[in-house]
Amino acid sequence: MAEEFFPYESFRPGQREVLRRIREEIGLSRLLVLRAPTGFGKTAVAIATGMMRSPAIHSVRTRNEITPVLRDLKRLSKRVRGVRYSFIHSAHAMCPLLSSERIDPEDFWLNCQILRESGRCSYYKKSLLVSEEDVEEILSVSENHVDAVKRISRDLGSCPFFSLAKLARGSQYVVATYPYVFSKDLFSTIYPEEDPGEFFAVIDEAHMLTDPSSIFSSEISTSKIEASIHEIREYLGGDPFSEALLNRLLRLAEEKAVDDRLRKIDRSLLSIDTDSIEHLINIALEVKRRALDRILSRGSIGEAASKRISLVKVSLAIALLEDPRFEVFAYRNGMSTWIKVTAIDHSVVSEALSMYRASLLMSGTPPTLEYIERILGIQGASYVDALELGSWSPYSNIATVLTSGLSSRYSERSPNMYDLYSKYIEVIDRFINGVKLVIYPSYEFMRNVVDRLQNQGFVENRGTTIEDLVRSIGKDGGLVHAVAGGKLSEGIELVTNNRSMIKCVFVAGVPYPQKDEYVDEIFKSMRKRVSEDEAWDYIYNMTASMKVLQAIGRAVRGEDDRALVVLGDRRFMSKDIRKYMGLRIGRIARNLKEFESLVKLVASDFL
Ligand code: SF4
Known part of the structure; x- marks a missing residue:
């Protein structure tokens, strides 16, 4: 019974129903897709499912995403005796000797090998002696994954990677960053003897699978x-x-x-x-x-x-x-x-998934079933939609305004259009308190608008980390300029008193992927499976919609959050894009004046 391994005493709306549906489907399909909004509690559902099908390996995109999974696993281990879990991310980042050295991850293993084989790594020697129980005890008292790594090297004097890998081999549930799940070579650094085919895989943020370059x-x-x-x-x-x-x-x-x-x-x-x-x-x-x-x-x-x-x-x-x-x-x-x-071919994704006995793909915006069958080439997947099974819906907590005077279409890009975008953005900055997240289709487009705003606010660059933003954002918020699909638009969590600090998401132009020769190659490879129109629709409309919904998910993370969403491009009126977004456009602002009065109204009556 999956409920038996649910980490909490009670269920959030829809969780029990989703678990029941998963239980019905799990024996019938090797691939389950769960669509669930932020705040639904996907992690708890994944753990209950994975425990039922253990051993399970749960992949997260970044190491920051390990901690919430560990939190639920810790809770479960208190409720159910005998539950054992572990986590793994970059051995280099965890290494007490070499984490500060600028070595490429590929190069790191050889350096680690020298230290081990020369007997110069005392942490490694100790890791051969520590017991799974010692490491388990550390996990049970650690606040988060960073704390756990520190304690393993400091309190046990042991290598965090090899200690956690040892515990992983005796665990029912392991959280690991993407490379350890998608690369068989890295998987075998944790499990040298085991076959991935014995494992149930959970893939978090599964919308990433639509872009092979983001993983491979x-x-x-x-x-x-x-x-x-x-x-x-x-x-x-x-x-x-x-x-x-x-x-x-x-x-x-x-x-x-x-x-x-x-x-x-x-x-x-x-x-x-x-x-x-x-x-x-x-x-x-x-x-x-x-x-x-x-x-x-x-x-x-x-x-x-x-x-x-x-x-x-x-x-x-x-x-x-x-x-x-x-x-x-x-x-x-x-x-x-x-x-x-x-x-440049999606078959690398299906090949990686086929290593596992079965997989659960989770996202607020997963690819459609049709896409999974036709592009990833995986037949017979089951789709479970939490929104249809009683989950709260973020859509009821947003007010949507479309601005018909704006467009980021190439033929319309001009100094005047950038000026206009900056004026609309100034309006939200003036009338809305808190953080205003502005999402642009590209760095170039962002630069043109931000220059006109005299660099007001926090501006993402290619090297920006989420920590940079968290450090610089004051309690009063302000503008945050980010690129669609980037680290900030898909990864930031700005929360105070359990409420999101982001009160507005301004989508400054449809975030279609930048047309380049990589996109051309992806298009060619998709054309082997679908028509030209369908390939175009998947690459442009589906991808742009996912990026917009991901950005909105940064603002509305739970039932208490409310946000204004500005669709700053008249092309959002097209049903081709909206069919993927499922968003209802509340009002249309035809000019700056109308926009200003709508923003004032939303700020006073809705937020
Ligand atoms: S064995 Fe562990 S502590 Fe030693 S060098 Fe390798 S990763 Fe670092």
Whole structure:
């Protein structure tokens, strides 16, 4: 019985019904999709389901999302005896010796291996001795995952990663960040002996699966490739074949990269095949070995452990191209040129899910069943919609205003249009208290509007973290400018006294994906499965709608939250977009004056 493993004494509206429906469907389907709004309590439902089908591995997008799952697991372990759980995220970030070293994750394992094999890591030695009960005890008293990691190294003197992995092997439920669930190699760092086919997988934020590049990709700067060429010369005296390959990649990337749009590098010009990839990886390992030998011959194990070799990451990124479903793209970010090797075919997603016995995909905006069948190629999935089963609905807690004078359509972008956007944004800033989240379709578009607002408010950049925002936001709130689909629009949680601080979400333009050659490739790959119109609809309308709903979910996180949602683009009137959003447009403001009076009304009577 799933209810038996429910972490709470009582259920929120719809939770019991959803669990019942899942129980009916779970024996019939290998893939369950749960659509449930923020505040429904998806995590508790996932835990009850996963425990019923244990062992379960619950994947979260970022390590910050581990703590809420741990909180519910801790609660469950108090209610039900014998429940054992663990969590895992980047071994590098958890490492008490190397977390402050700037080593690539791919490179980190070799450094860790040196410390382990040389007997210089006392934390590792201790992790072989600590018992599962010791680690379990630490989890039961820790406030969150950061505290748990600190206590394992400080109080037990043990390696957090290997201690938590040991506990994971004896647990019914494990929370892990995406890479440990989607990469079989990383899965086996936790479970060297186990087959993923024995596990039930829970995938949180499952709307991410519609963009293969968000999970299956690797990015490297051209300066890292240049550093790799120097490493080959320094440690091997050169290797003409590898150097030529890396130089070709450098030249093609510099030729292709013009702006922040991804431009495809023709694989055939790179002349990469299985043999050349194998050669490059062997060279990378040899460079690493020699670099470490050189340092170790001077007796400096500490220095060896923190030695970074760029070629390891570069060669592993290039190795992704061994799979014909990956392509390589170049783009510019400020002054630097970057290369992105990414999957362009959704079958990588279905392949990863098929490793598991069964999976539960959860999101406030999951892909539709039709999409799962036709694009991901997974037949017979079951769809459970919490909104139809008694969940609270965020839609009743928002007032929606559409502004018909605005549009971010390319043909309409002009200094006048940016001015107009800034004037509408000034209105919400003037009349609404709290945080006003403004979501833009791209960094470029945001820059043009924000410049006209004299940089008023917090402005996201590519390196912004959620912590940066939390640190800078005052109790009075203010404007937060963010890009749709970015870290802030999908990840911020600004809460005070259990209420969201975000009182308005202004969607400044339909956040269609920026048209570039990655989108072209995704389009081509989708066209093998659906018509041109359908592929276009999925890539543009469905994706844009998901981004808008995700942003709205930042503001309305529970029944006590209320927010004004401004759909700042007349194209939101189109039923093609609205069919995915399910939003009812309350009022339409035809000009700034009408907008101002509607905002005042919402501020006084609704918020
Ligand atoms: S074994 Fe040692 S070096 Fe490796 S992650 Fe653990 S503490 Fe760090």
